Amino acid sequence: xxxxxxxxxxxxxxxxxxxxxxxxxxxxxxxxxxxxxxxxxxxxxxxxxxxxxxxxxxxxxxxxxxxxxxxxxxxxxxxxxxxxxxxxxxxxxxxxxxxxxxxxxxxxxxxxxxxxxxxxxxxxxxxxxxxxxxxxxxxxxxxxxxxxxxxxxxxxxxxxxxxxxxxxxxxxxxxxxxxxxxxxxxxxxxxxxxxx
Amino acid sequence: xxxxxxxxxxxxxxxxxxxxxxxxxxxxxxxxxxxxxxxxxxxxxxxxxxxxxxxxxxxxxxxxxxxxxxxxxxxxxxxxxxxxxxxxxxxxxxxxxxxxxxxxxxxxxxxxxxxxxxxxxxxxxxxxxxxxxxxxxxxxxxxxxxxxxxxxxxxxxxxxxxxxxxxxxxxxxxxxxxxxxxxxxxxxxxxxxxxxxxxxxxxxxxxxxxxxxxxxxxxxxxxxxxxxxxxxxxxxxxxxxxxxxxxxxxxxxxxxxxxxxxxxxxxxxxxxxxxxxxxxxxxxxxxxxxxxxxxxxxxxxxxxxxxxxxxxxxxxxxxxxxxxxxxxxxxxxxxxxxxxxxxxxxxxxxxxxxxxxxxxxxxxxxxxxxxxxxxxxxxxxxxxxxxxxxxxxxxxxxxxxxxxxxxxxxxxxxxxxxxxxxxxxxxxxxx
Numbered sequence: 001x002x003x004x005x006x007x008x009x010x011x012x013x014x015x016x017x018x019x020x021x022x023x024x025x026x027x028x029x030x031x032x033x034x035x036x037x038x039x040x041x042x043x044x045x046x047x048x049x050x051x052x053x054x055x056x057x058x059x060x061x062x063x064x065x066x067x068x069x070x071x072x073x074x075x076x077x078x079x080x081x082x083x084x085x086x087x088x089x090x091x092x093x094x095x096x097x098x099x100x101x102x103x104x105x106x107x108x109x110x111x112x113x114x115x116x117x118x119x120x121x122x123x124x125x126x127x128x129x130x131x132x133x134x135x136x137x138x139x140x141x142x143x144x145x146x147x148x149x150x151x152x153x154x155x156x157x158x159x160x161x162x163x164x165x166x167x168x169x170x171x172x173x174x175x176x177x178x179x180x181x182x183x184x185x186x187x188x189x190x191x192x193x194x195x196x
Numbered sequence: 197x198x199x200x201x202x203x204x205x206x207x208x209x210x211x212x213x214x215x216x217x218x219x220x221x222x223x224x225x226x227x228x229x230x231x232x233x234x235x236x237x238x239x240x241x242x243x244x245x246x247x248x249x250x251x252x253x254x255x256x257x258x259x260x261x262x263x264x265x266x267x268x269x270x271x272x273x274x275x276x277x278x279x280x281x282x283x284x285x286x287x288x289x290x291x292x293x294x295x296x297x298x299x300x301x302x303x304x305x306x307x308x309x310x311x312x313x314x315x316x317x318x319x320x321x322x323x324x325x326x327x328x329x330x331x332x333x334x335x336x337x338x339x340x341x342x343x344x345x346x347x348x349x350x351x352x353x354x355x356x357x358x359x360x361x362x363x364x365x366x367x368x369x370x371x372x373x374x375x376x377x378x379x380x381x382x383x384x385x386x387x388x389x390x391x392x393x394x395x396x397x398x399x400x401x402x403x404x405x406x407x408x409x410x411x412x413x414x415x416x417x418x419x420x421x422x423x424x425x426x427x428x429x430x431x432x433x434x435x436x437x438x439x440x441x442x443x444x445x446x447x448x449x450x451x452x453x454x455x456x457x458x459x460x461x462x463x464x465x466x467x468x469x470x471x472x473x474x475x476x477x478x479x480x481x482x483x484x485x486x487x488x489x490x491x492x493x494x495x496x497x498x499x500x501x502x503x504x505x506x507x508x509x510x511x512x513x514x515x516x517x518x519x520x521x522x523x524x525x526x527x528x529x530x531x532x533x534x535x536x537x538x539x540x541x542x543x544x545x546x547x548x549x550x551x552x553x554x555x556x557x558x559x560x561x562x563x564x565x566x567x568x569x570x571x572x573x574x575x576x577x578x579x580x581x582x583x584x585x586x587x588x589x590x591x592x593x594x595x596x597x598x599x600x601x602x603x604x605x606x607x608x609x610x611x612x613x614x615x616x617x618x619x620x621x622x623x624x625x626x627x
Binding site for chain 2: 023034038040045058066074078081083084104108116158
């Protein structure tokens with residue numbers, strides 16, 4: 001039991017620290033998205049010269065925003081779910097149901113990580129983005145078109161972080177099932193998030 | 197075998213699996229059982245491509261605009277302006293509650309944000325003036341659902357994206373129904389004033405006071421003008437308009453009203469990004485779900501069974517209202533639209549219902565669903581803000597909920613209410 005609690009709380013600490021870092025980057029992505037789109041409008045109307053890259057750059061930032069932030073929402077209970085039936089079940093049965101569903105989620109996310117990895121490293125990822133350039137010194141011009149894998153990696157990071165959180169939540173549900181709930185560290189807050 | 201994915205999804209849903217996972221796990225399991233493992237890769241790609249969209253970017257920008265305005269403390273200014281306008285009517289503060297929700301709807305587009313931002317100010321004010329607290333909470337919840345009907349609206353953007361409709365057309369189609377809903381609530385308050393013994397009206401604000409209140413509220417209230425003006429004049433795309441609205445909120449909060457502090461910005465960005473990530477992932481999985489639904493011929497199968505009941509559009513529209521009311525008891529607006537939109541909309545468009553009209557019927561139904569127990573998100577938010585039990589808020593909402601259901605019926609059977617404005621501006625063809 002002690003080993004399970006140590007594992008749970010240890011993974012919780014790692015997830016907490018990694019996701020806190022991700023939240024900073026995700027928030028910065030949103031700020032940059034606004035700046036990039038405002039630049040697009042400014043250049044088009046004030047300078048009469050539409051830029052080619054803002055649309056793709058802002059999509060790049062949005063994908064990374066999602067990839068970095070979604071796991072925090074999952075960890076804090078922010079994903080929309082109907083927990084009415086589980087709440088009405090006897091406590092142990094409810095927790096057992098949650099554990100089984102988390103196990104199913106872990107398997108799906110593990111497969112997704114595998115697919116994501118092959119997508120990023122596969123041929124699709126080697127294609128160039130339409131308008132995003134990287135300043136590098138290896139080419140004569142000093143600029144290189146960004147490969148699509150840099151955008152696709154956002155999804156891989158997303159499913160990897162979700163997997164780490166799902167494993168943590170599964171271990172927590174196991175610990176609760178085994179009656180060690182009091183020894184679990186507290187996850188900051190529970191929120192429900194959506195467009196409503 | 198793939199046709200079983202909807203029942204399997206529903207089983208997962210009612211067992212408490214988050215919807216984003218259910219929409220992927222149910223079809224993935226069946227594909228795996230069928231030996232179609234290559235299609236699981238396509239499912240993954242559909243989720244990614246579903247999110248890789250420029251129009252979808254309006255969602256994080258509108259979330260950010262709402263967060264910025266809230267942090268800049270616009271709620272007090274809006275309540276002050278609404279009080280100067282309608283505070284002298286019978287049941288004055290209740291009327292103010294509805295009018296400030298209509299104004300706030302033009303800025304935030306979120307019912308929960310409306311309850312949190314305005315409810316925390318207006319409910320204590322109403323209580324102090326002698327209004328029963330449950331009544332104050334009830335009208336706050338009932339009027340908050342105008343938020344996603346009057347543009348901007350997060351769920352309308354989701355609908356437009358998932359169903360391939362014009363965001364501008366949906367935004368235009370939501371304006372009159374939202375105002376109509378607000379006016380019906382105001383009339384209800386007037387009729388309830390005597391039987392509920394609501395306090396006498398406050399003194400009518402002088403022109404000077406009304407002008408001062410208007411001047412204080414003018415900056416945030418310019419947001420919808422900027423937004424819709426920009427979109428309709430063709431200056432901005434809806435996504436660009438949303439970014440401009442976010443930039444505008446930042447500018448007026450920091451430099452004009454000076455009520456937003458630089459130290460608040462990281463928190464504002466983080467909250468908006470967190471909510472956006474959930475919605476984006478939900479939409480991404482919905483696009484994969486929609487593809488599987490199409491492959492499994494789910495809309496056709498559902499259409500056959502619905503048309504077996506009746507092929508009269510009026511009867512079917514009534515049935516869809518009943519269906520959405522029941523679903524609204526268990527699901528929030530966004531997921532309902534994402535799951536049922538691709539299944540129901542093609543059927544109704546095929547029997548001659550205008551797609552924009554159907555979108556409005558769905559959106560209004562889904563937002564009213566936020567008020568229906570046991571899973572009414574706005575009921576929970578109002579309970580948290582007012583400190584009343586959810587059951588108390590639910591009882592207090594009932595008279596207004598009945599009125600809103602009648603409004604839905606009127607909107608369903610009088611398409612002109614939602615379609616006239618987009619038709620006049622050329623976004624929807626005249627019949």
